[in-house]
Amino acid sequence: MAYLKHKRILLGITGGIAAYKSADLVRRLREQGADVRVVMTRSACEFITPLTMQALSGRPVHTELLDYSAEAAMGHIELARWCDVVLIAPASANFMARLTHGQADDLLSTLCLAASVPLLLAPAMNQQMWLNPATQDNARLLTSRGITLLGPADGSQACGDTGPGRMLEPGDLIGHLDHVFQTNTLTAKKLVITAGPTREDIDPVRFISNRSSGRMGYAVARAAVEAGAEVVLISGPTSLELPERVFCQQVVTARQMHDAVMNEIRDTDIFIAAAAVADYRCSTIADQKIKKTDAFINLTLEKNPDILGEVASLSPPPFTVGFAAETEALLENARKKLINKKLDMIAANLVGDNRGFESEDNELQIIWKDGNIKLDHAPKEKLARNLVAIIAKHIHEKNSAQTH
Numbered sequence: 001m002a003y004l005k006h007k008r009i010l011l012g013i014t015g016g017i018a019a020y021k022s023a024d025l026v027r028r029l030r031e032q033g034a035d036v037r038v039v040m041t042r043s044a045c046e047f048i049t050p051l052t053m054q055a056l057s058g059r060p061v062h063t064e065l066l067d068y069s070a071e072a073a074m075g076h077i078e079l080a081r082w083c084d085v086v087l088i089a090p091a092s093a094n095f096m097a098r099l100t101h102g103q104a105d106d107l108l109s110t111l112c113l114a115a116s117v118p119l120l121l122a123p124a125m126n127q128q129m130w131l132n133p134a135t136q137d138n139a140r141l142l143t144s145r146g147i148t149l150l151g152p153a154d155g156s157q158a159c160g161d162t163g164p165g166r167m168l169e170p171g172d173l174i175g176h177l178d179h180v181f182q183t184n185t186l187t188a189k190k191l192v193i194t195a196g197p198t199r200e201d202i203d204p205v206r207f208i209s210n211r212s213s214g215r216m217g218y219a220v221a222r223a224a225v226e227a228g229a230e231v232v233l234i235s236g237p238t239s240l241e242l243p244e245r246v247f248c249q250q251v252v253t254a255r256q257m258h259d260a261v262m263n264e265i266r267d268t269d270i271f272i273a274a275a276a277v278a279d280y281r282c283s284t285i286a287d288q289k290i291k292k293t294d295a296f297i298n299l300t301l302e303k304n305p306d307i308l309g310e311v312a313s314l315s316p317p318p319f320t321v322g323f324a325a326e327t328e329a330l331l332e333n334a335r336k337k338l339i340n341k342k343l344d345m346i347a348a349n350l351v352g353d354n355r356g357f358e359s360e361d362n363e364l365q366i367i368w369k370d371g372n373i374k375l376d377h378a379p380k381e382k383l384a385r386n387l388v389a390i391i392a393k394h395i396h397e398k399n400s401a402q403t404h
């Protein structure tokens with residue numbers, strides 16, 4: 001399973017004997033590197049204890065709708081925003097019926113209404129209950145709303161019956177989850193992305209840099225791999241683990257980043273500039289550590305190459321996406337950058353006061369020539385997947401407009 005590493009999976013457990021298999025499911029998901037949070041209904045707790053699930057997931061298990069430890073006591077909203085996917089396994093006939101009717105009378109049903117991520121159900125129940133027209137109608141309705149039903153499998157059941165209603169095995173469920181993250185929207189596309197800060201030396205021990213951690217750019221690189229692209233990541237100094245299945249080049253200065261991008265840009269379909277490139281460098285770098293003898297010292301700075309601007313001016317340019325880091329007038333300033341640099345798209349974020357830089361979450365305004373969309377506050381991985389989906393949609397629209 002290639003795509004589950006670092007994915008945030010919300011596992012909902014409802015009341016049914018198959019709940020014992022969910023323990024193994026959590027263990028296997030963690031082995032894949034996924035981050036798992038478990039939400040249990042009251043009746044699920046009769047079949048397996050929250051303590052077991054807490055020990056296996058390494059996180060507190062959530063059971064109550066009103067959670068006083070959550071920010072604003074709205075655990076369902078926090079959990080819905082946190083996850084990349086919701087899997088309910090086992091999903092009982094009762095839970096399917098409640099979900100069909102949009103009920104929100106416990107934590108799990110409420111967060112299913114609040115989540116805007118893929119929702120997967122692994123039904124598990126007695127075969128007669130599954131075949132009942134009421135359950136079949138519910139299954140059809142849920143599927144028509146975009147909810148994915150995984151199984152149920154056919155076979156012998158805990159109650160002694162034989163027939164459809166067994167929950168799929170944990171290994172099969174993991175295979176389906178992995179599939180959720182393979183979108184293939186950028187298959188056969190080459191994508192070059194910059195990420196992280198650059199450093200401009202002052203002397204052998206000091207440099208000018210900024211607060212970029214590289215998280216946003218690395219998340220976009222991962223999302224692009226999931227979308228099937230061939231990805232080249234050109235990264236300034238970060239402390240992050242390099243993404244898998246990505247060709248990484250590590251650089252330090254803006255000029256090194258510029259050269260690495262220009263070497264790679266031929267045959268590139270998409271260029272994304274998520275790096276916080278130092279706009280200026282020192283005109284001269286002192287050979288020895290500068291001594292603190294004077295009350296004031298002057299540093300003469302000169303402009304670094306504008307990597308994004310240069311790529312967008314190529315003929316023909318790749319589909320070029322910039323980022324705009326602003327402390328004020330976000331939309332206005334970002335739009336100016338979009339137009340002045342002749343970009344196809346720009347992702348604008350507010351920075352400063354613990355926003356944008358360094359943090360695990362962010363909020364983006366995606367702007368293009370005749371439109372924009374706001375991506376609400378969410379983990380950077382989730383924003384990255386949404387951004388990649390928006391880019392893929394624009395490229396496909398552009399391509400089909402050119403062929404007609």
Ligand code: PMT
Pocket residue numbers: 194196211212213214215216217254273274275276277278279304305306307308309321322323324325326337349351356357358359
């Ligand atoms: O790395 P994180 O901690 O996760 O933080 C993410 C982020 C805030 C760094 C990221 O979301 C972001 O906004 N990146 C762009 C930061 C930036 O330098 O913005 P800018 O508005 O100064 O630059 C505009 C664009 O020009 C950017 O796409 C930048 O990469 C590009 N640029 C800037 C200068 C330069 N010499 N060459 C460039 O290519």
